[in-house]
Amino acid sequence: MKSAVSIIGGGLAGCEAAWQLLQRGHAVQLFEMKPQRFSPAHKMEYLAELVCSNSLKSNHADSAPGMLKQELRTLDSLIMSAADQTAVAAGSALAVDRTEFARTVQDKLLQQKNFKLIRQEVTKIPRDVITIIATGPLTSDRFARAISEMLGGSYLYFYDAIAPIVNADSINMGKVYVASRYGKGTPDYLNCPLTENDYETFLHELLAGAKVPARHFEEMKHFEGCLPIEVLAARGHDTLAFGPMKPVGLIDPHTGTLPYAVVQLRRENSAGTLYNMVGFQTRLTWPEQKRIFRLIPGLENAEFARLGSIHRNTYIHSPSLLAPSLQLKTNPNIFFAGQITGVEGYLESTAMGLFAGLCTASILEQKAIHPPPASTAIGALVSYITADESRQNFQPMNINFGILEKLSAKRMKKKEKHFEYARKASEALKNWMHEQNLQT
Ligand SMILES: Cc1cc2nc3c(=O)[nH]c(=O)nc-3n(C[C@H](O)[C@H](O)[C@H](O)COP(=O)(O)OP(=O)(O)OC[C@H]3O[C@@H](n4cnc5c(N)ncnc54)[C@H](O)[C@@H]3O)c2cc1C
Numbered sequence: 001m002k003s004a005v006s007i008i009g010g011g012l013a014g015c016e017a018a019w020q021l022l023q024r025g026h027a028v029q030l031f032e033m034k035p036q037r038f039s040p041a042h043k044m045e046y047l048a049e050l051v052c053s054n055s056l057k058s059n060h061a062d063s064a065p066g067m068l069k070q071e072l073r074t075l076d077s078l079i080m081s082a083a084d085q086t087a088v089a090a091g092s093a094l095a096v097d098r099t100e101f102a103r104t105v106q107d108k109l110l111q112q113k114n115f116k117l118i119r120q121e122v123t124k125i126p127r128d129v130i131t132i133i134a135t136g137p138l139t140s141d142r143f144a145r146a147i148s149e150m151l152g153g154s155y156l157y158f159y160d161a162i163a164p165i166v167n168a169d170s171i172n173m174g175k176v177y178v179a180s181r182y183g184k185g186t187p188d189y190l191n192c193p194l195t196e197n198d199y200e201t202f203l204h205e206l207l208a209g210a211k212v213p214a215r216h217f218e219e220m221k222h223f224e225g226c227l228p229i230e231v232l233a234a235r236g237h238d239t240l241a242f243g244p245m246k247p248v249g250l251i252d253p254h255t256g257t258l259p260y261a262v263v264q265l266r267r268e269n270s271a272g273t274l275y276n277m278v279g280f281q282t283r284l285t286w287p288e289q290k291r292i293f294r295l296i297p298g299l300e301n302a303e304f305a306r307l308g309s310i311h312r313n314t315y316i317h318s319p320s321l322l323a324p325s326l327q328l329k330t331n332p333n334i335f336f337a338g339q340i341t342g343v344e345g346y347l348e349s350t351a352m353g354l355f356a357g358l359c360t361a362s363i364l365e366q367k368a369i370h371p372p373p374a375s376t377a378i379g380a381l382v383s384y385i386t387a388d389e390s391r392q393n394f395q396p397m398n399i400n401f402g403i404l405e406k407l408s409a410k411r412m413k414k415k416e417k418h419f420e421y422a423r424k425a426s427e428a429l430k431n432w433m434h435e436q437n438l439q440t
Pocket of ligand 1: 038
């Protein structure tokens with residue numbers, strides 16, 4: 001394996017980058033620190049672990065996350081094919097059985113003859129070997145220090161919070177009801193209905209409840225798309241009732257009326273034994289989570305398979321550090337991939353792994369490569385993280401229509417516009433693949 005590409009980190013991005021290289025006949029050695037060392041959120045020995053929600057968001061081709069999925073499928077993504085194979089019912093979203101998903105990814109890689117898995121924490125930046133760094137938002141401390149030394153301190157921290165998981169058999173099925181918001185897709189969510197009185201009590205306790213204090217060396221910065229429930233609640237009396245607890249389209253069949261607010265529970269595994277509290281990522285202490293979440297109708301006796309918690313997110317200032325090929329400008333032997341590049345989300349991280357894999361293969365084959373146009377979801381993400389190196393306030397980003405190349409000025413209704421984005425992206429990706437001699 002003398003000329004093998006080294007990939008550090010066997011998460012979503014690292015596994016996807018490995019797959020793309022292997023499919024093009026290149027050898028890969030993948031370093032993964034588990035089970036020798038686990039981050040605060042990783043629990044399984046398998047590669048490609050989903051550390052929080054088991055949902056990969058919307059599967060609709062005319063939504064931004066749906067477009068990204070379609071592009072990954074077109075580019076033969078290992079992560080997408082494993083997700084499609086291990087999907088569980090989740091309405092119009094794509095959710096997976098996390099154990100089956102991770103096992104499938106790992107098995108597929110281990111079946112490749114040019115693949116070597118080395119279970120070891122990497123603590124130094126390799127020299128003179130083509131390397132992809134994909135150690136994720138919870139990069140080990142020692143390796144984070146090595147990255148910091150290499151980059152001159154240009155990396156940042158902020159927090160993410162994870163939502164609790166409830167054992168299905170502890171949910172009061174006489175109170176909750178099955179329905180999907182807006183009646184879209186199949187009704188796979190359980191809904192806990194709250195009266196105005198229940199809401200007032202819950203809100204009061206949530207705001208007053210004890211929170212885990214931030215550690216002194218970490219700067220408190222939340223990503224807007226993953227705010228703790230108590231941070232949202234503190235923004236105003238009705239913020240939750242119009243946000244994650246909005247009851248729109250969820251009539252309670254027990255009463256025939258719309259509740260004042262709802263807490264939605266999404267299936268966590270294919271067996272249906274676990275449910276995730278949607279949008280309930282939190283910094284409440286564990287005893288307070290149990291006390292306060294049991295005030296929710298239907299969860300009076302809830303047993304929690306996992307409680308919410310807070311975590312660090314490590315990412316680099318990609319606009320100043322990375323070329324559009326995701327290579328370090330100061331050392332072209334080093335590529336970055338995944339969430340550490342400043343994207344946010346499972347499939348966004350996967351996409352940056354896929355593109356890093358393609359770029360590395362092109363460099364090895366001495367071929368030029370440029371990113372897909374910003375009218376595609378993948379191109380828009382690459383452009384978001386690598387354009388405008390002088391950007392001061394660089395924040396992680398998930399895929400959304402706002403970062404895609406704007407459509408022509410023609411006035412269109414919202415739905416029509418979304419279809420047009422999807423149509424343009426699909427056409428642009430095919431043209432780009434043709435130019436790059438990638439097979440469709
Ligand atoms: C707590 C938390 C919850 C999140 N929840 C969601 C969510 O619900 N939905 C969503 O879309 N996104 C979520 N994210 C964001 C993010 O998309 C995921 O973390 C995603 O898994 C990132 O993919 P990755 O491949 O970049 O990193 P990871 O999937 O984390 O993979 C990195 C791998 O590198 C390994 N590693 C780390 N350091 C070393 C080292 N020095 N040597 C060797 N191996 C190492 C780790 O063990 C890990 O396996 C969450 C992030 C966090 C931190």
